[in-house]
Amino acid sequence: xxxxxxxLPRKDTGLWNAKVGIWLFLASEVMLFGALFSTYILLRVNSxxxxxxxxxxxxxxxxxxxxxxxxxxxSSITVILAWASLVLKNLKAFKWWxxxxxxxxxxxxxxxxxxxxxxxxxxxxFLRDGTVITxxxxxxxxxxxxxxxxxxxxxxxVVNGVVNAGPMKGSEIEHVMIAPDAPAGxxxxxxxxxxxxxxGKDIARIASYGPWYxxxxxxxxxxxxxxxxxxxxGMVVNTFMWGPGTKMYFTNPQRFTNRVEVAGLxxxxxxxxxIFLFPVLYLL
Amino acid sequence: xxxxxxxxxGHATDHAHDAHHEEHKExxxxxxxxxxxxHKVIGMQYLFTGLIFLLFGFCLMMMxxxxxxxxxxxxxxxxxxxxxxxxxxxxxLGDESMxxxxxxPAFYNSLGAMHGTIMxxxxxxxxxFGAFGNFVVPLQIGAVDMAFPRINAASYWSLFVGGIVxxxxxxxxxxxxxxxxxxxxxLAGIATTGQTLWLVGMIFLITSSLLGAVNFxxxxxxxRAPGMTWMRLPFFVWAQFVTGFLLLLAFxxxxxxxxxxxxxxxxxxxxFLPSGLVVTGMPSVVSGGGSPLLWQHLFWFLGHPExxxxxxxAMGIVCEVIACNTRKPIWxxxxxxxxxxxxxxxxxxxxxHHMYMxxxxxxxxxxxxxxxVIISVPSVIILSALFISLWGGSIRFNTPMLFAxxxxxxxxxxxxxxxxxxxxxxxxxxxxxxxxxxxxxYVVAPGTLFGLFAGIYHWYPKATGRMMNECWxxxxxxxxxxxxxxxxxxxxxxxxxxxxxxxxDGGQTYEFAQGVIHSNVGISMSAWALALFQIPFIxxxxxxxxxxxxxxxxxxxxxxxxxxxxxxxxxxxxxETPEAxxxxxEYSVPGHPKDFTPQSQTA
Numbered sequence: 001x002x003x004x005x006x007x008l009p010r011k012d013t014g015l016w017n018a019k020v021g022i023w024l025f026l027a028s029e030v031m032l033f034g035a036l037f038s039t040y041i042l043l044r045v046n047s048x049x050x051x052x053x054x055x056x057x058x059x060x061x062x063x064x065x066x067x068x069x070x071x072x073x074x075s076s077i078t079v080i081l082a083w084a085s086l087v088l089k090n091l092k093a094f095k096w097w098x099x100x101x102x103x104x105x106x107x108x109x110x111x112x113x114x115x116x117x118x119x120x121x122x123x124x125x126f127l128r129d130g131t132v133i134t135x136x137x138x139x140x141x142x143x144x145x146x147x148x149x150x151x152x153x154x155x156x157x158v159v160n161g162v163v164n165a166g167p168m169k170g171s172e173i174e175h176v177m178i179a180p181d182a183p184a185g186x187x188x189x190x191x192x193x194x195x196x197x198x199x200g201k202d203i204a205r206i207a208s209y210g211p212w213y214x215x216x217x218x219x220x221x222x223x224x225x226x227x228x229x230x231x232x233x234g235m236v237v238n239t240f241m242w243g244p245g246t247k248m249y250f251t252n253p254q255r256f257t258n259r260v261e262v263a264g265l266x267x268x269x270x271x272x273x274x275i276f277l278f279p280v281l282y283l284l
Numbered sequence: 285x286x287x288x289x290x291x292x293x294g295h296a297t298d299h300a301h302d303a304h305h306e307e308h309k310e311x312x313x314x315x316x317x318x319x320x321x322x323h324k325v326i327g328m329q330y331l332f333t334g335l336i337f338l339l340f341g342f343c344l345m346m347m348x349x350x351x352x353x354x355x356x357x358x359x360x361x362x363x364x365x366x367x368x369x370x371x372x373x374x375x376x377l378g379d380e381s382m383x384x385x386x387x388x389p390a391f392y393n394s395l396g397a398m399h400g401t402i403m404x405x406x407x408x409x410x411x412x413f414g415a416f417g418n419f420v421v422p423l424q425i426g427a428v429d430m431a432f433p434r435i436n437a438a439s440y441w442s443l444f445v446g447g448i449v450x451x452x453x454x455x456x457x458x459x460x461x462x463x464x465x466x467x468x469x470x471l472a473g474i475a476t477t478g479q480t481l482w483l484v485g486m487i488f489l490i491t492s493s494l495l496g497a498v499n500f501x502x503x504x505x506x507x508r509a510p511g512m513t514w515m516r517l518p519f520f521v522w523a524q525f526v527t528g529f530l531l532l533l534a535f536x537x538x539x540x541x542x543x544x545x546x547x548x549x550x551x552x553x554x555x556f557l558p559s560g561l562v563v564t565g566m567p568s569v570v571s572g573g574g575s576p577l578l579w580q581h582l583f584w585f586l587g588h589p590e591x592x593x594x595x596x597x598a599m600g601i602v603c604e605v606i607a608c609n610t611r612k613p614i615w616x617x618x619x620x621x622x623x624x625x626x627x628x629x630x631x632x633x634x635x636x637h638h639m640y641m642x643x644x645x646x647x648x649x650x651x652x653x654x655x656x657v658i659i660s661v662p663s664v665i666i667l668s669a670l671f672i673s674l675w676g677g678s679i680r681f682n683t684p685m686l687f688a689x690x691x692x693x694x695x696x697x698x699x700x701x702x703x704x705x706x707x708x709x710x711x712x713x714x715x716x717x718x719x720x721x722x723x724x725x726y727v728v729a730p731g732t733l734f735g736l737f738a739g740i741y742h743w744y745p746k747a748t749g750r751m752m753n754e755c756w757x758x759x760x761x762x763x764x765x766x767x768x769x770x771x772x773x774x775x776x777x778x779x780x781x782x783x784x785x786x787x788x789d790g791g792q793t794y795e796f797a798q799g800v801i802h803s804n805v806g807i808s809m810s811a812w813a814l815a816l817f818q819i820p821f822i823x824x825x826x827x828x829x830x831x832x833x834x835x836x837x838x839x840x841x842x843x844x845x846x847x848x849x850x851x852x853x854x855x856x857x858x859x860e861t862p863e864a865x866x867x868x869x870e871y872s873v874p875g876h877p878k879d880f881t882p883q884s885q886t887a
Binding site: 002003004005010013015016017018020021024025027028029031032033034035036038039042043046047048052053157158159160164165205207210211212213214215217218219221222226 | 427428429431432433435494497498499501502505506507532533534535536537539540541543544547551552553554555559566567569570571572573574575578582585
């Protein structure tokens with residue numbers, strides 16, 4: 001009494017079980033990301049025309065994003081070649097192509113985390129008159145009235161010039177120094193202007209470019225973060241196929257090929273999500 | 285190329301055989317009952333988990349009913365027990381919640397929120413989908429097991445972890461989630477730690493349902509026995525098939541919403557938090573710019589299909605029980621199948637009828653009002669078909685049939701009282717009142733739960749080889765039937781008088797509530813009596829495992845394929861691979877020697 005159609009397709013459906021399973025799973029994944037894309041649309045159409053919460057356009061680095069898109073598309077090709085090598089019974093070629101696929105995933109995550117890092121070290125100082133000054137700051141750039149040393153400005157919560165949480169709660173800010181970004185058109189990574197001094201009484205809020213900064217960053221980090229988790233998950237599966245999972249090739253090559261096909265379908269889906277994420281977050 | 289592929293296939297199956305024969309060795313207790321992969325054992329795990337949480341959720345409600353019947357009075361015995369238990373788990377929590385046995389408003393809120401959450405996600409869904417789907421579906425389609433046994437086990441254990449997280453959340457500082465089972469933001473965004481645990485628990489429960497749904501749909505598509513064509517599937521399998529799709533496609537948006545609310549709470553984002561939010565007099569530090577309505581849309585995008593997740597399996601069970609106990613084919617099998625498919629599809633476009641009060645605009649309200657009215661059509665077709673099936677049958681009034689017959693008018697009342705709520709203008713008045721509570725509890729409590737009880741009594745002999753006691757079964761039914769109506773019927777009146785569903789004191793301070801408020805005592809008495817009438821069921825259930833009357837493999841003389849398997853079915857289910865030769869409900873076929881012709885019978 002074995003479970004049928006684990007390896008061979010059922011005649012009337014033309015599919016083996018895992019293939020039905022992965023397509024259903026991907027359908028649910030479409031709904032998961034669909035909800036997040038809907039959120040993106042809703043937050044974007046609701047965002048104000050002016051002020052601190054204005055939807056930022058072209059904030060992300062397009063060349064880096066394009067390169068990362070290329071990396072993922074290339075890995076989609078290599079994962080197909082890995083599967084095709086198995087169909088042609090060429091295990092050595094499979095190892096190579098799958099290895100390259102895994103490395104591409106690693107490269108993608110590496111580049112993405114570099115982008116994340118740049119965001120987390122970039123700040124916005126929201127003034128009480130509604131304007132925002134963005135730029136780079138260090139811990140010592142925040143001067144408190146009591147003369148304490150400021151720590152961890154990356155998660156500094158400030159309400160009207162007073163620190164709202166953490167070990168420095170209640171401390172009043174005397175002033176902060178910020179090296180503002182170059183004006184638009186020069187690219188924000190370009191040479192920075194001279195540090196600017198802002199009085200504590202003018203400050204409403206200080207925040208780094210993390211998910212807490214604005215709805216745009218909230219959805220940016222959630223979408224790309226969830227996508228990165230998917231990339232990582234796909235890499236775990238691919239690495240299993242490339243490493244210990246290969247054992248099955250010698251006992252049940254057809255089933256192993258099926259498994260690689262299923263893993264490949266998931267990997268394609270992960271790439272496809274990025275194909276939507278890239279224009280939505282970087283270009284539009 | 286074609287030839288080599290076939291060659292590989294042949295090779296592959298040989299090896300699959302080898303691997304499986306090794307698996308058939310006697311398994312240790314641990315692998316047989318704890319990390320089991322057999323669909324019947326997993327079905328039982330779901331059954332016990334679901335029943336325990338059902339009882340737990342009921343206990344929460346019984347405590348709330350004390351507060352509603354006797355507001356501000358100390359609860360005898362239980363009150364002090366709960367107080368000291370909470371104090372023991374978290375210092376001061378008991379005094380905050382139940383000092384001297386008097387329930388605090390905050391604790392009342394969290395009992396209400398957790399009653400809803402537990403009953404739906406940990407009680408009814410695991411029973412209707414997890415337990416019955418797992419135990420019955422593979423047997424009814426003539427399969428050896430589910431398509432992915434290990435994913436099946438993972439699905440159960442994910443539910444288990446989710447349940448534990450929900451349970452533990454009662455004992456953290458601030459208590460369990462208290463923002464309603466709907467967890468509306470921004471209230472939920474600023475709530476205590478319990479809400480964070482609620483979200484984490486929900487993510488586990490959702491994952492469980494998704495894995496289950498993938499497994500069920502694949503099983504039904506791929507593992508039907510030879511001859512078991514789509515139109516020969518028992519209606520219960522169709523109901524589970526549609527339920528699977530509802531869970532598969534409706535739950536992920538809530539998972540996304542859950543992740544976003546978790547981000548709001550933990551990472552300081554403002555997905556659902558608006559600009560200018562003020563919390564207890566202090567301006568909030570969040571960036572703002574989010575949309576509280578977005579949460580409601582994403583929540584109800586699951587929330588409404590979920591209603592059909594709760595009711596469809598029960599309809600399927602009732603259909604099986606009625607066909608078997610009227611000894612005649614179900615009326616309008618095809619209409620039932622197409623109705624359930626249409627129902628499944630439509631249930632994705634009615635969600636915003638839960639949100640008429642949000643002011644989302646007349647055009648949107650009109651759209652959802654229209655779809656909501658349309659969706660009543662397939663529901664009515666299903667209920668009518670089941671009613672008409674009774675006509676001219678020689679009905680056997682055994683316990684499962686009584687529960688199934690009880691289901692019909694109860695679901696009818698629940699469904700018909702939903703119609704006024706579909707209309708925008710009437711809903712503005714009835715929204716969030718006890719009328720709504722009565723409406724959906726008629727659907728879910730004497731509706732779905734009666735369907736589930738019918739299923740337990742009906743398939744008990746298949747699972748154990750023994751019958752449950754009929755006499756105590758009837759006590760269970762009649763007691764429950766009377767008490768259920770005693771609880772929910774007066775709530776319609778309270779709701780129409782304007783009593784709000786979340787009031788901590790049942791409306792003591794409102795003049796317009798005075799005329800109906802006295803019925804709170806009667807409702808509470810009925811609720812406690814309902815609990816007493818579950819005792820015969822619990823004892824009957826466990827007693828019959830060892831002492832019930834031994835019966836043959838097909839004691840009800842039913843036609844569907846699960847009755848062709850031995851009782852209880854061994855690992856692998858059938859002695860030899862069954863084959864379907866006919867439709868599922870060939871009862872009393874003229875010219876046949878017996879009044880039932882099993883699907884697996886050749887002539």
